[in-house]
Amino acid sequence: MHTRFGRTLSILVVFNLAMRVYAQPFVTPIGGTPYEDWTIVNYVDLQPGEGAVDFRGGNYTYDGHNAIDFTLPHFSAMDAGVTVRAAGSGTVALVHDGEFDRCSRVNPCGNNPNYVVIDHGNGLSTEYLHLKRDSILVSVGESVAAGWPIAQVGSSGLSSDAHLHFAVYGNGNVVETYAEPTNWWIDPIPYADDVFGSLDHGIVNHVPSTAELVDRPADHNLFLQSDGPGQEAVLWTHLHGIDAGDNLDFFFYRPGGVEYAHWHWSAPQIRYGWWLASIALPNIPDLGMWTIDFQLNGSTLVADSFAVTQLESTIGDMDCDGDVDFDDITGFVLGLTDPQAYENLLGVPATLKGDTDGDGDLDFDDIDDFVAILNSPLSAGTRTVPEPGAVALLGVAMSVLAWYGWRRRGASSFKKR
Numbered sequence: 001m002h003t004r005f006g007r008t009l010s011i012l013v014v015f016n017l018a019m020r021v022y023a024q025p026f027v028t029p030i031g032g033t034p035y036e037d038w039t040i041v042n043y044v045d046l047q048p049g050e051g052a053v054d055f056r057g058g059n060y061t062y063d064g065h066n067a068i069d070f071t072l073p074h075f076s077a078m079d080a081g082v083t084v085r086a087a088g089s090g091t092v093a094l095v096h097d098g099e100f101d102r103c104s105r106v107n108p109c110g111n112n113p114n115y116v117v118i119d120h121g122n123g124l125s126t127e128y129l130h131l132k133r134d135s136i137l138v139s140v141g142e143s144v145a146a147g148w149p150i151a152q153v154g155s156s157g158l159s160s161d162a163h164l165h166f167a168v169y170g171n172g173n174v175v176e177t178y179a180e181p182t183n184w185w186i187d188p189i190p191y192a193d194d195v196f197g198s199l200d201h202g203i204v205n206h207v208p209s210t211a212e213l214v215d216r217p218a219d220h221n222l223f224l225q226s227d228g229p230g231q232e233a234v235l236w237t238h239l240h241g242i243d244a245g246d247n248l249d250f251f252f253y254r255p256g257g258v259e260y261a262h263w264h265w266s267a268p269q270i271r272y273g274w275w276l277a278s279i280a281l282p283n284i285p286d287l288g289m290w291t292i293d294f295q296l297n298g299s300t301l302v303a304d305s306f307a308v309t310q311l312e313s314t315i316g317d318m319d320c321d322g323d324v325d326f327d328d329i330t331g332f333v334l335g336l337t338d339p340q341a342y343e344n345l346l347g348v349p350a351t352l353k354g355d356t357d358g359d360g361d362l363d364f365d366d367i368d369d370f371v372a373i374l375n376s377p378l379s380a381g382t383r384t385v386p387e388p389g390a391v392a393l394l395g396v397a398m399s400v401l402a403w404y405g406w407r408r409r410g411a412s413s414f415k416k417r
Helices: 075-080 210-215 328-337 339-346 350-354 364-375 395-411
Strands: 039-042 068-071 083-085 090-096 115-121 124-129 149-152 163-170 197-204 222-224 232-242 247-253 259-266 270-280 288-296 299-309
Touching (some): 075 210, 115 149, 232 288, 328 364, 339 350
Antiparallel strands (some): 124 163, 232 270
């Protein structure tokens, strides 16, 4: 998966698991949460000669690999910034920066990565490879403490994905610290094949290319009924820790929970990789929220949804089901209180649906017009006064909206113009 950095620093791989244990156990050299923000794809290869075996006798390594690879799901995660930390206290011995940092399986690069080497004394050193260009925060001769940020994860040099290649050397010999994890680590990370999951997922309207998956596909959570036949909804998910023979089941449901499609696979081993499931939408797809339930061995691993609406710009249609009705109240309140969550859920900005007074933003002043639209038998966007018979129906909605308005107006009763 990740190729070894061949340079004069990397001494011939000789394993010395019996060397004296480091007096100060390491901290995890990468930020984020294990198996949620990143996964371990490779450990040190302990098989002499040809072939490869990791410290547990598994295949989470490859021939000659001399480190642990902490791997991100895509370049989007790398661009957001993932901290590389000094595993222990010591002195910076070597630094190299300036190399291109978006090398991948679709864009192979040269052999020279950006890197930092730290000397911990007593013959012990650690190497941090494939770093993001211009992210290195330390210089040669500088003293660092365990946990100090020294750079960010990148994909420079011989690298197929954004990852940190973390190598430990004791007296010139490669050390597999996870052969004795409690001696080497303050908080050892579980073995990669013991933890399964999805690092990320999303919905798109086509089968994404490998290049798109490496970067991260742009989400497409809104489909227009008016676009007619030929529309495709694709769920992609970035899996890790999947064993050969695991059951993968993807259920697609129409609005209202009626099953539309079910895809089943018996999985190969997936240490790190993507899986896609897609459906062709009907020629006239049902309006509303479609849901997807991806199950691993009978339990939900990923749940997602997308909306089908008539017109993307229908004012007041907060749930994207093609009309403006009482069900839109929840969406309107969500758009007011957490517009980003609304956009993540439905794939359109809350202002596009809820800016009823047309001033370019969604705020408390839109409530009166929204209530009028909600009650109107005319097309969305008309401004009408609620008829007397509708006042009782709107009571619950107004109580929710009034509560929110009380909170907002308690902070400020003036609208910023």
